[in-house]
Amino acid sequence: MHRALLPGLASMILLAGPATAADAPPGASSCSGCHAPKAVADTVIPHIVGRKAADIVTFMREYRSGAWPSSVMGRIAKGFDDQQTEAIAAWFAAQPE
DSSP, X not given: XXXXXHHHHHHHHHXXXXXXXXXXOTTTXXXXXXXXXXXXXXXXXXXXXXXXXXXXXXXXXXXXXTSSOOSSHHHHHTTSOHHHHXXXXXXXXXXXX
């Protein structure tokens, strides 16, 4: 996919309304193993559903680069390129909280 198309794709995903797990881009299911769909008070793992896509992309890039130390997220983030990360972030941002 051409990078110039990604902002438009993200907008279409957001305008289309809430998506289902079946609509999730490849790789998104790897996030839900640790990141709960609803905010959980007794965990240090942040809630990402409904969060701004740009924030998710920034976090993933920082984990991938090693700017943020982690035990697991750095390895997971390295498994996604920028296009995949942006698609996953747009999908999570479009989910209802």
